[in-house]
Amino acid sequence: MTTVITVLTEGFADWETALLNAGARSYLGINTKFATPGGKPVTSAGGLRITPDLAVEDIDAATFDALVVCGGSAWASDAPPDITAVLVASRDAGKTVAGICDGTLALARAGILDNVAHTSNSADNLTPSGYAGAAHYKDQPQAVVDGRIVTAPGTAPVSFMGGVLETLGLRNGDLDYYLRLYGAEHQAA
Numbered sequence: 001m002t003t004v005i006t007v008l009t010e011g012f013a014d015w016e017t018a019l020l021n022a023g024a025r026s027y028l029g030i031n032t033k034f035a036t037p038g039g040k041p042v043t044s045a046g047g048l049r050i051t052p053d054l055a056v057e058d059i060d061a062a063t064f065d066a067l068v069v070c071g072g073s074a075w076a077s078d079a080p081p082d083i084t085a086v087l088v089a090s091r092d093a094g095k096t097v098a099g100i101c102d103g104t105l106a107l108a109r110a111g112i113l114d115n116v117a118h119t120s121n122s123a124d125n126l127t128p129s130g131y132a133g134a135a136h137y138k139d140q141p142q143a144v145v146d147g148r149i150v151t152a153p154g155t156a157p158v159s160f161m162g163g164v165l166e167t168l169g170l171r172n173g174d175l176d177y178y179l180r181l182y183g184a185e186h187q188a189a
Contacts, residue, residue, distance in 0.1 A: 002168055003031040003064040007056055007103070009074035009081055014044040016100045016154055017070040019182060020161040027178070028170060035059055037081040045072065059086045061093035066164055071101025071154050076128075084110040094148065096167040101154030105129050116146035121153045158183045 004024055006017050024030035036042050039055030059067070067090045074080055087110040091097050099107040104120040107113050108131035119138045120126050126137070138144050143152035143159040148167050152160035162179045165171065 001029075001031050002066075003033060004066045004068060004164070004168075005033045005035055005054075005059060005064045006068040006070055007035050007083060007106075008042050008044075008050055008052065008070050009037065009072045010042045011074055012042060012044050012050075012070045012072035013101055013154060014046040014048055016103070016157050016160070017068055019157050020068065020164055023161055023178065024165065027174075028165070030168075033064070037083070056081070056083050056086055059090075061086075061089045061095055064090075064095065065168055066096035066098060068164060069097075069099040069103035069106045071099075071103040073102070075102035075105040076125075080105065080109070082109075087112055091149070096148045096150065096164060098150035098152075098160070098164050098167075100143075100152045100157065100160050104151050107149070107151065108133065112149060113151070116149045117144050118146065118149065118151040119144045119153060120151060 021032045025032045033053040035054050035056045036052040037056050039052055041051045043049045083106055091112055097112055101121055108126045108129035113131055113133040117136050117138050119140055123137045143150055143156050143163040145163040150163040165175055
């Protein structure tokens with residue numbers, strides 16, 4: 001069974017991965033799991049309290065298909081969680097590695113974005129991470145997919161969902177239909 005693990009931190013941005021996880025689980029029967037640093041419960045920006053399935057430190061790249069880093073204020077803090085080891089192990093194992101909004105900072109700090117096309121909230125958003133991938137930055141409002149790496153600004157949960165599912169080989173007419181449906185409000189009248 002296809003499994004997606006989403007990394008959440010205290011103050012995570014509820015809306016950024018909700019559509020991905022709900023669509024994956026409800027429509028596609030994908031196993032969705034949630035991990036936090038230390039395996040501790042966290043509360044979202046909107047007040048949703050989550051008890052995770054596992055600790056980030058216990059993630060084994062052999063047990064899932066996609067690792068998703070949800071955005072949130074923790075990634076831009078003075079002491080962000082260091083999930084470099086699991087990100088690099090996941091990439092090296094050929095898994096999908098995805099980050100949205102400030103979750104892209106974790107990917108940048110881990111060197112995941114140094115040699116692939118990517119996006120974030122802005123180019124300046126990634127600069128403090130000290131990453132070496134600025135030449136590959138794409139200034140666009142939709143998610144960017146480069147191989148099995150998916151990135152998006154926080155305002156792009158629909159294309160982010162599409163990008164992650166595409167990397168899992170699930171791009172089809174049904175997915176295209178749902179992407180148009182969920183993105184319809186953004187079309188010119």
